[in-house]
Amino acid sequence: MTVHILALVGSLRAGSHNRQLAETAVRLAPEGVGIEVYEGLADLPFYNEDLDVEGAVPAAATALREATLRADAVLLFSPEYNGTIPAVLKNAVDWLSRPYGVGALKGKPLAVIGTAFGQYGGVWAQDEARKAARIAGAAVLDDLTLSVPGSVTRFAETHPADDAEVTARLGEVLAGLSASVTAPAGV
Template sequence: MAVRILTLVGSLRSGSHNRRLAEAAVQIAPEHVELGVFDGLGSVPFYNEDIDHEGTVPAEAVKLREAAAEADALLLVSPEYNGTIPAVLKNAIDWLSRPYGAGALSGKPVAVVGTAFGQYGGVWAQDEARKAAKIAGAEVAEELTLSIPGSVVRFAELHPVDDPEVTEKLAGVIEGLAAKATAAV
């Protein structure tokens, strides 16, 4: 049985380097891993407890929760916006954290990777994503990291899947996350 990993991308721009990094993850995933990217984070409304009641949860949030519940693990791909996590990714974590103690992230292995223009590759945002996911109940794989600096230059004409250093490190994150998901079962 394949390990299912759901990928959430913190950038909504179709050609973003982080979107392309997620595409690379899908392409290099080993046979025993079903890795898919959730499309639609931009349609999920901001979390609001007033609309988070059975029968009133927006359809987009229901789809996100169902996709996360069906996954064995999650891979969060985060750019860095003004030194922190993008709102769309934080919003997804907020929706997945509820109901408190029983949200779709509860007990699930989660790894965070990403790329950014700066010299540190978005580590601040990735640290914030790990922190938020952990508080939301996820089993964050702190040791499974990949921060790629200089994205604008590095990926100007090169897709991440064509960068051997990136694919090697990304493959290690995917394998490690799949192993954690298998061990958690």
């Protein structure tokens, strides 16, 4: 069995340290685990119930929902913008929360990690992302965390893949997330 993890990156910037962290996760994926970094978040319109009607759902939203439904688990990479979750990531969670009660995140194991410039590594944003994902129906794994502070200086000349502390902790998150799929909670 291959565990399929869908990675959603909350920064659209090409040189984003969170994107680099997601790319590192792809390289570090344990045997039997595949990680897909989703590339369509920039195409999502802002969530609007008037757009979310059967037969008229925007193609970008349908693609995100289908990719999430195909995944065994979801990994959110969240920077921190003005002390909270980036709009692009919150918007993705909003689209995935619908239809209400049966959205694509319902019951899906999910972890939130990331890096940010501040001294706490984006923990406020990551906490907000966990809260939103939980309300959207995901099975949020609160014990799987990774908040890397000082991203601008820490990764100025070093890629996250070359940071031993980051790769070790990221490996633990990936192992825990994949284990949550193969051994459901409560087992």
